[in-house]
Amino acid sequence: MTKPEYRVLALNPGSTSTKIGLFIDTQPVFEETIRHDQSKLEMFESIIDQFEFRKTTILEALDREGINVSKLNAVVGRGGLLRPIEGGTYHVNSEMIQDLKEGYFGSHASNLGGIIANEIADQLNIPAYIVDPVVVDEMHPVAKISGFSGIERKSIFHALNQKAVARKVAIEEFGADYESLSLIVVHMGGGITIGVHDKGKVIDVNNGLNGEGPFSPERAGTVPAGDLVSMCFSGELSEDEIMKKIVGQGGLVGYLGTNDAVEVERRIEAGDEQARLVYEAMTYQIAKEVGAGSVVLSGNVDGIILTGGLAYGKSFVKQISERVNWISKVITSPGEDELQALVEGTLRVLNEEEESKNYQAQGLKTELVR
Numbered sequence: 001m002t003k004p005e006y007r008v009l010a011l012n013p014g015s016t017s018t019k020i021g022l023f024i025d026t027q028p029v030f031e032e033t034i035r036h037d038q039s040k041l042e043m044f045e046s047i048i049d050q051f052e053f054r055k056t057t058i059l060e061a062l063d064r065e066g067i068n069v070s071k072l073n074a075v076v077g078r079g080g081l082l083r084p085i086e087g088g089t090y091h092v093n094s095e096m097i098q099d100l101k102e103g104y105f106g107s108h109a110s111n112l113g114g115i116i117a118n119e120i121a122d123q124l125n126i127p128a129y130i131v132d133p134v135v136v137d138e139m140h141p142v143a144k145i146s147g148f149s150g151i152e153r154k155s156i157f158h159a160l161n162q163k164a165v166a167r168k169v170a171i172e173e174f175g176a177d178y179e180s181l182s183l184i185v186v187h188m189g190g191g192i193t194i195g196v197h198d199k200g201k202v203i204d205v206n207n208g209l210n211g212e213g214p215f216s217p218e219r220a221g222t223v224p225a226g227d228l229v230s231m232c233f234s235g236e237l238s239e240d241e242i243m244k245k246i247v248g249q250g251g252l253v254g255y256l257g258t259n260d261a262v263e264v265e266r267r268i269e270a271g272d273e274q275a276r277l278v279y280e281a282m283t284y285q286i287a288k289e290v291g292a293g294s295v296v297l298s299g300n301v302d303g304i305i306l307t308g309g310l311a312y313g314k315s316f317v318k319q320i321s322e323r324v325n326w327i328s329k330v331i332t333s334p335g336e337d338e339l340q341a342l343v344e345g346t347l348r349v350l351n352e353e354e355e356s357k358n359y360q361a362q363g364l365k366t367e368l369v370r
């Protein structure tokens with residue numbers, strides 16, 4: 001019996017872009033990355049307010065390509081800030097939609113992935129899924145201890161791309177299974193996360209969303225705690241304004257007014273010293289975090305993988321490599337394989353190789369992140 005062919009629409013809303021892909025089985029037939037101006041995104045009060053804008057952006061792109069959505073078999077979106085869960089493919093259900101809409105575990109563009117996938121799928125009467133959401137939690141208990149009783153470190157990172165790229169590099173560069181290697185994966189997009197992958201489990205990673213790790217195009221990363229507390233109680237800024245300085249208006253946006261690394265490189269070429277200093281500081285902080293990851297692995301690091309949009313920047317990658325290549329081999333895999341990974345997770349379910357998981361808010365860890 002011949003295997004049925006599936007048409008899957010994959011949606012990946014990121015903090016600076018929306019990525020769309022139409023696949024027939026594992027073959028991409030259309031892929032597009034729509035980059036959003038910081039000024040456009042700032043017009044929206046909250047992430048959830050971007051729903052209509054992002055959905056219309058997606059539908060218009062499909063329309064421009066003459067893609068007939070009625071032929072789809074499933075829609076899959078990048079999963080958002082749900083409660084901490086194990087990796088895998090989840091069907092979208094009402095509890096998930098409620099957590100994503102309420103931003104129960106926080107607010108990030110990927111919350112819109114499941115919501116928009118569900119909206120499109122509902123109208124076509126086909127299933128909607130999410131795969132390896134940003135809250136996949138495999139962290140070692142010792143890594144969860146923050147040092148501040150009552151505040152636990154959280155696993156919030158580019159789980160989908162980190163795992164997909166690590167699997168690909170394991171085979172292509174090492175001819176080995178992901179589960180047999182110790183890797184440090186550095187995803188550098190709107191947010192930056194550095195995951196310590198020990199034999200297929202991400203045992204430590206910075207919370208890439210709000211307040212840990214290197215600064216990024218639009219996030220502050222770790223900031224001096226005492227100074228932050230003083231700013232919070234100075235009466236000069238509201239809670240919302242402070243949060244925006246941490247996520248959205250931190251990092252490159254805070255120092256240079258843009259989240260676009262290509263623009264920063266242009267300024268550096270033109271002799272802008274402040275741009276040069278800030279850009280170098282970002283590579284310095286990333287390298288430092290890689291060093292910390294190597295200690296988690298007691299120095300037994302098979303490879304360091306640099307991925308995400310910023311990994312296209314040649315001088316950026318060079319600066320990081322020069323600081324960390326004594327630890328292990330550095331492999332660059334620019335961009336991401338998130339659309340492909342979303343589709344592969346969906347196909348495993350459609351082809352009945354795996355059952356989709358059921359997201360249940362009840363019984364899951366429900367510590368509030370606000």
Ligand SMILES: Nc1ncnc2c1ncn2[C@@H]1O[C@H](COP(=O)(O)OP(=O)(O)O)[C@@H](O)[C@H]1O
Nearest residue numbers: 014015016017189190260261262309310312313
């Ligand atoms: N060719 C390039 N050279 C340097 N930086 C790039 C390049 N292409 C994209 N970037 C930068 O990568 C960042 C976005 O990465 P991406 O992984 O697409 O983010 P997200 O998925 O979070 O929206 C932006 O700062 C963008 O300017």
Ligand SMILES: CCCC(=O)OP(=O)(O)O
Nearest residue numbers: 014015157189190191209
């Ligand atoms: C929330 C962690 C994932 C993340 O930061 O994604 P983007 O880089 O797409 O914003």
